Amino acid sequence: MSLAGLRLCEAAPPGGPRPPWSPAQETLLGLLAGLQQPPPPAEDVPGGFPAPTLGIGMDSCVIPLRHGGLSLVQTTDFFYPSVEDPYMQGRIACANVLSDLYAMGITECDNMLMLLSVSQKMSEEERDKIMPLMVKGFRDAAEEGGTSVTGGQTVYNPWIIIGGVATVVCQPSEFIMPENAVPGDVLVLTKPLGTQVAVNAHQWLDNPERWNKIKLVVSEEEVELAYQEAMYSMATLNRTAAGLMHTFNAHAATDITGFGILGHAQNLAKQQHNEVSFVIHNLPIIAKMAAITKACGNRFKLLHGTSPETSGGLLICLPREQAARFCAEIKSPKYGEGHQAWIIGIVEKGNRTARIIDKPRIIEDGAWPCSGVEQPAVRREPSDNDIVVSVHLSPGTFAVFMKQLPSNTMDDRGAVESRQ
């Protein structure tokens, strides 16, 4: 009776998009593929209709329960840190886990488990400063999502890992199966692309060889701003977008993570009942990240749509007449600051594929609002208010965790930390 919704590898260690032992996603996919069961024949299913089925690579699994009409929807994800601020890293991990529920239009989460590994290469002091902040970030984001972390597991490992398991039991009306796009629909994206490019470019500020390759097209200040924008974008929940999927009658959606906008668009296209294809015309990208990717040759493949994102936006198929209203509504102050959406393409008749047109329009996005948080305009020396610690995250990667937030926020977190 159980139906499939397998996750592929979307996490790669920090240190650049193509390390020598870069995961071969096809190989990992092969490991999971053997798990998938064929859907049960209709006569085995109460009511005679097959229950919802999700294919490999989609966001959550949907399990019909033994109890009247309810479904169990759940998802798991875990990550290696990609930003320097452990609190924000915790928020980002939680936002990314929840995003798989949001992609199905689910706005509630009944339970969150946290998966954590502490690096055994950290000193006691590093561990005691970094890990509680990461846990707090994760917990705060869960709270913002209306749920709590009630359990989890913590182990030691060479690398830090943070992730979780989000679970909800819901009525069929609470979720939108990602399979009903029709020709004429419009594709909407709710966060800008380029998060991984921004994170990498920011690491290159400390790597003269790499920095020399991009310094002609971008300033240090622009990289700092892009990194801040990426960090706050990744930490923003897709919950508002999930709610508006119902308001505006969305036909299908997915969230953009490790396979990039095109990879996830292709996965979504494959799931469709109707003979449709997705054509992407516009690429909203964090300001200057398109220039960096061009300066780096083929390294990032951002303009090809296959640059991995972390905690990206929802890609939603909406009826044509609803798309503009969706994009206007999501910016309403009643949902708080920081929400945006762009119409990026169309759904046409086709063979369940997705593509980006030859010369897509690049929409430079440089105005991610970060309410209440001071954004340092340039890289600075640590002050007394910073927690400055260093830790080897992976072979060859040296990350400095440095909190760059105002001291009042700092005190608040410090107090929480000491209570733990």
Added chain:
Amino acid sequence: MSLAGLRLCEAAPPGGPRPPWSPAQETLLGLLAGLQQPPPPAEDVPGGFPAPTLGIGMDSCVIPLRHGGLSLVQTTDFFYPSVEDPYMQGRIACANVLSDLYAMGITECDNMLMLLSVSQKMSEEERDKIMPLMVKGFRDAAEEGGTSVTGGQTVYNPWIIIGGVATVVCQPSEFIMPENAVPGDVLVLTKPLGTQVAVNAHQWLDNPERWNKIKLVVSEEEVELAYQEAMYSMATLNRTAAGLMHTFNAHAATDITGFGILGHAQNLAKQQHNEVSFVIHNLPIIAKMAAITKACGNRFKLLHGTSPETSGGLLICLPREQAARFCAEIKSPKYGEGHQAWIIGIVEKGNRTARIIDKPRIIEDGAWPCSGVEQPAVRREPSDNDIVVSVHLSPGTFAVFMKQLPSNTMDDRGAVESRQ
């Protein structure tokens, strides 16, 4: 509304029980402790009664759902490999995850997610041979538990990790809250202790310095047999015991894993509504493991009850008149071979603690039945039917994965592997 059931660190990398960076469980516990929320006041709860609450260190979290009277029960665990056979390692990991549900008397599981990390130190050949077997072992054990693996996540990591998330939605009658022991109850244990000692002793066959310390009290053959017994014991589901908890009116239970029999008995004692304490008189131990632990001085603390176990048995508080019947019933052939249970102690009036008496009786257990599987009596050279591969699992640990099963089983698995 969410209630707590936090897991502590129970996984340590292979290579002996006290590596130099051995996890300080208190520290990891501290990280999770900040997550725990106080239970909601009674007036916030439908019906006015507080919903079930589980404290830190118990086995699963129990979440009251928005849908009439149902509870979400779930648990997550992940592990570093401890046995050489990847197929058995997969079974053991799954048995250990499910065990947290079984400890609550739950016999069904609605969904299983698998968490997997592939070691990036493995060659392609090693990866392609080892990982599908581990996945198959995990999946087969899930199937034996009446559930399927419908999703999960796979990443690369320095070390192999395998684990999962088990979830069930159930009526209150389906689970037994671990908190109703009364003075006069009897403690029953459903698997022998000493799994980690057996796994370590087996590694020492290849470590002359370590082997010299124990060779006076144990033969190579005895270590091989103990290792086989430990492996099959760890791979056995506690599902039958969970079902019999209902039949024989169990008052509370937990499963024995990383904190050893005494650690988990203490955790369970703390959860009790009544003023009770647990006193352990008997220690059922895999044959010869008590002798090894004595020969090693304080290394294992097996006789102190704090030697970590992997996928251990259930420790169950049963009414006195039911305990012997429970132990007789679980051996019935109708549940298949391989099930045992021992009366190991009593529940008396006390202050919610647990202890082992001064000179506990050691019950040597050497008769774990492994139906249908040929047990090699002594370590042997690999044959053509073995998959022989080697992989560094952690700094200083070199494990040889070698399938030691008959060739007919082998062919079956090989075929499955090639289909993937």
